[in-house]
Amino acid sequence: MLKHVPNILTIIRFLLIPVILFAIFTGNYLYAFVFFTLSGFTDILDGSIARKYNLVSTFGKLMDPLADKLTQVSVLSTLVFKSIIPFWILVIVILKEFIMIIGASFLYGKDVVVYSKWYGKLATVLFYLAIVLSLINTQFQFTGFWSYLDMAVYCIALVATVFSLVMYVKYLYKDGFIDKSDLKKEKQEVVINKKK
Numbered sequence: 001m002l003k004h005v006p007n008i009l010t011i012i013r014f015l016l017i018p019v020i021l022f023a024i025f026t027g028n029y030l031y032a033f034v035f036f037t038l039s040g041f042t043d044i045l046d047g048s049i050a051r052k053y054n055l056v057s058t059f060g061k062l063m064d065p066l067a068d069k070l071t072q073v074s075v076l077s078t079l080v081f082k083s084i085i086p087f088w089i090l091v092i093v094i095l096k097e098f099i100m101i102i103g104a105s106f107l108y109g110k111d112v113v114v115y116s117k118w119y120g121k122l123a124t125v126l127f128y129l130a131i132v133l134s135l136i137n138t139q140f141q142f143t144g145f146w147s148y149l150d151m152a153v154y155c156i157a158l159v160a161t162v163f164s165l166v167m168y169v170k171y172l173y174k175d176g177f178i179d180k181s182d183l184k185k186e187k188q189e190v191v192i193n194k195k196k
Helices: 003-024 029-052 056-082 089-106 118-140 144-176 180-195
Strands: none
Touching: 003 056, 003 180, 029 056, 029 118, 056 089, 056 118, 089 144, 118 144
């Protein structure tokens, strides 16, 4: 039974997404904070159990970061819709995820699973913290230093996110998951087409 616990916790995080979004849409930011914090807690718990009892699975490696990203992007989108955070934060995050998807396409058909690294987790944790601060600020209408703290954390999280993207691309290229000869071939074909 224990071996299924990490995956069950991951599934719970998926199920919490609509609950969190509904709370934000209806202006119940305190409830959103509670459920969002619960989601973050299950993320920490499932990773800890998987590592401690050696229950790491391919499902977990794929679905755990997917649950992170889906929660992050959907909540950020809702915060933008509610005019709580600026649109450009969401644009950068979505652009990064789009590039990650393109990178994943290079792995299609290859026997490899790319799972979350420490720098990816750091960016996720920072975004979780920034979102929590936004929810608290909106609920209690803080002023002064506290009202700008969430934006400061968002900026740090974006730096971490760009860094994780660079490291991800470097990892794919350096370890040979991206066929360098194919890239050169495509470049030569483009040059030939230009001459025509």
